Amino acid sequence: MDTLNALLGGFGSALSPMNLLWALLGVTLGTFIGVLPGLGPALTIALLLPITFQVDPAAAFIVFGGIYFGSQFGGSTTSILINTPGESASIVTALEGNRMARNGRGAPALATAAIGSFVAGTIGVVCLSLLAPVVVKLALAFAPADYFALMVLSFVTVAAVLGNSVIRGLTSLSLGLLLGLVGVDLQSGQARFTFGALDLLDGIDVIIVVVGLFAVGETLHLATRYRSSPEEIIPVKGSMWMTAQDWARSWKAWIRGALIGFPIGAMPAGGAEIPTFLSYFVEKKLSKHPEEFGHGAIEGVAGPEAANNAAGAGVFVPLLTLGIPTSATAAVMLSAFQSYGINPGPQLLTSHADLVWTLIASLYIGNVMLLILNLPLVGLWVQILRIPTPYLYGGILLFATVGTYGISRSVFDLVMLYAIGLAGFFMRRYDFPTSPVIIGMILGPLAEQQFRRAMTMSQGDLSVFVARPISASLLVLAFIALTAPIVLSFLRAAGKRLPPEGP
Numbered sequence: 001m002d003t004l005n006a007l008l009g010g011f012g013s014a015l016s017p018m019n020l021l022w023a024l025l026g027v028t029l030g031t032f033i034g035v036l037p038g039l040g041p042a043l044t045i046a047l048l049l050p051i052t053f054q055v056d057p058a059a060a061f062i063v064f065g066g067i068y069f070g071s072q073f074g075g076s077t078t079s080i081l082i083n084t085p086g087e088s089a090s091i092v093t094a095l096e097g098n099r100m101a102r103n104g105r106g107a108p109a110l111a112t113a114a115i116g117s118f119v120a121g122t123i124g125v126v127c128l129s130l131l132a133p134v135v136v137k138l139a140l141a142f143a144p145a146d147y148f149a150l151m152v153l154s155f156v157t158v159a160a161v162l163g164n165s166v167i168r169g170l171t172s173l174s175l176g177l178l179l180g181l182v183g184v185d186l187q188s189g190q191a192r193f194t195f196g197a198l199d200l201l202d203g204i205d206v207i208i209v210v211v212g213l214f215a216v217g218e219t220l221h222l223a224t225r226y227r228s229s230p231e232e233i234i235p236v237k238g239s240m241w242m243t244a245q246d247w248a249r250s251w252k253a254w255i256r257g258a259l260i261g262f263p264i265g266a267m268p269a270g271g272a273e274i275p276t277f278l279s280y281f282v283e284k285k286l287s288k289h290p291e292e293f294g295h296g297a298i299e300g301v302a303g304p305e306a307a308n309n310a311a312g313a314g315v316f317v318p319l320l321t322l323g324i325p326t327s328a329t330a331a332v333m334l335s336a337f338q339s340y341g342i343n344p345g346p347q348l349l350t351s352h353a354d355l356v357w358t359l360i361a362s363l364y365i366g367n368v369m370l371l372i373l374n375l376p377l378v379g380l381w382v383q384i385l386r387i388p389t390p391y392l393y394g395g396i397l398l399f400a401t402v403g404t405y406g407i408s409r410s411v412f413d414l415v416m417l418y419a420i421g422l423a424g425f426f427m428r429r430y431d432f433p434t435s436p437v438i439i440g441m442i443l444g445p446l447a448e449q450q451f452r453r454a455m456t457m458s459q460g461d462l463s464v465f466v467a468r469p470i471s472a473s474l475l476v477l478a479f480i481a482l483t484a485p486i487v488l489s490f491l492r493a494a495g496k497r498l499p500p501e502g503p
Helices: 002-014 017-035 041-051 057-082 088-102 106-139 144-161 166-181 206-224 244-266 273-286 299-314 316-322 328-339 353-374 378-384 389-408 411-429 435-457 469-497
Strands: none
Touching: 002 017, 002 106, 002 353, 017 041, 017 057, 017 353, 041 057, 041 206, 041 328, 041 389, 057 088, 057 106, 057 299, 057 328, 057 353, 088 106, 088 273, 088 299, 106 244, 106 299, 106 316, 106 353, 144 166, 144 435, 144 469, 166 435, 206 328, 206 389, 206 411, 206 435, 244 273, 244 299, 244 316, 273 299, 299 316, 316 328, 316 353, 328 435, 389 411
């Protein structure tokens, strides 16, 4: 009952005319960004961070939530019509969606993606509303040693999951931890890693790192891969309405996709890639028309799109209740919270309950807005693909420069922005994930703080981390997450070296 009352209070705030306009702005901008291949919500939110300080925090996070969900809606348009996924989670949608478009069924593919996103997104937000208070109650039982172990698990899983190599992920994480330690140590008062530069005594602003990596670095990476030849855009033909058979084959896939996506997205090592692939294989296994897979099966669009959006809602569970980001966008949103002086975690539902429930209520509203925007206006969104790419990249760099300079009006910050952007470019070029940098930079000082608290309470006894069941279990999971990919790759390599069996 308390949850229902809090949610109703959130709707009361989210339904105010001004917040409805912010929600509309967020979902529209998110769909716009989602349609453009190569861009994503992390880059957009990073770009908007410096210019949202003048608005109310609730309004800013309503916009960010709308961008996050809107980009997932818009990404299906790109995947289906030009076979270019905007994000890795949209890869599976392109497998069947583009085949449907080439077979003249692009409109039903877009329709099942949009409706499935709405259904799964709504289910995911309902689960978020119900699960968040429960997770908070569990988290309140955590001691400093447990929090430190949880952050170690988060470090390891994010470094292992976000990227193709555990070593590269850990390298990126180490860079983030190093950046987080720059500045004056709050306990000892000693300057760390400042090299005598007075501008570094207050530390490196996380917004500069976020904008540098995700806006400048990503734009430079995309610009070097730019091809002047236009992409083939398959026109949308016919009505957006689905046939009775399309509905019959899609609705179960929507439900299954939502049930697969949300739990995995809510895990501290979640994300949207795993549930989309898992949903695709489940639909292929359960389908009465398995021969259509690879040639345009509508279930292969409905299920993964639903799993993608449900996982997106699930990402908010560890972010809001534990302060643990599990995706690039969640990491940027965590930095946005901290830029407003708000620390996500178990106390968030108590200290900023109005903000949290307004954000959750706005996600319900944003889902309805997205359905209205995506079904009738898909022809308009397709025209966005015709924007000259050099203008787009130039505009992103201009916004990044002006926004960053507006924070402190410091030339030093601009130099650092482009230095970090150049580093982000080389990281993308050589396949080093950038998200662990942000996660390490944000969670590193918090992990250090919890470690020091645990040491103070135990009088320097390190056994406190294995004496408590919660922290011991989390550290064991972190060890498994770190070693499992290495062991699996070793076993695969050993299997390839084995001689073939004789006759």
